[in-house]
Amino acid sequence: MAAASTPAVRVRRVYDDPSPDDGVRVLVDRLWPRGLKKTDAHVDEWPKALTPSTELRRWYHGPEGEYEEFCRRYEAELDAPEAAVALDRLRDLAAERTVTLLTAAKDPSVSHTSVLQRELNAS
Template identity: 80%
Template sequence: MAAHTPAVRVRRVYGTPSPDDGVRVLVDRLRPRGLAKADAHVDEWPKALTPSTELRHWYHGPEGAYEEFRRRYGAELAAPAAAEALASLKDLATRQTVTLLTATKDPSTSHAAVLREEIEGAEE
């Protein structure tokens, strides 16, 4: 039987949950501001996959550039705890839709987008 192509979505955690979301995975280190735990409808929260505090501060500072952030975050994802959590998420994505949730204002240039690339790249 052929492996399922990962269906990985990236959405803001503040949006209305959809039945098409599948497993909703929060990928931010901190709980989203102003959003009650019950209202977030989060199924998993693998903190090992979140960027380090230092990397987040660097990226949101004056010198932060997306391509360099992608490189640095990729290096963090290679650490043992993150690699284990990433492998688990990749496996989950081969079986069902996974929606990565972030409070980031622009998810397309966030760690969630990098994480989606990592998950989808696993099948290539």
Template identity: 70%
Template structure:
């Protein structure tokens, strides 16, 4: 079992396993065929308000991560988090994001929670 994060714009690799898009918006300029997304659990994505707040530079990554974790306590998000955890128990999972800095994105928070 492995969970990793990749940019959705990078070409798919054989070791990706189940490819899960974890962005609320579809990646700009990318066709669904090229993305090869297997799952798109929108309830796992940060809310529009939180995403806008973070991208506006109004807060630090640590505060963003705390707020995002709080959002993931919602029933639908928690259910989808458990679903992705089950996928990871069965094999490899790649979380896909359009973020230019995946290491400072919500995807990193997800990996930590999924591995925890």
């Protein structure tokens, strides 16, 4: 008997057109994406507790920011109680259906979304 496959946690840019395969669309950026109307984004949830702190985001985009250290610091932020509750909520959603993490980052593979996706898929 084949094991049931679990729904995926995907990452997409919020500026891309929504897809029927997106499932639950979750914006994981602290700030609303520039130039995007809320009615056009089709965002189902926006858990700001899962976004990197303003301080961490500024550090990462500054002259000293480096991806591996950013990941370590962001993972530590995800241990905070409010973030842990929001992470559990997404884990519950992902157990039932596809969850698409949305970001305005130009390269999501080197953003907080890849860390968040890894955390959720490891569950």
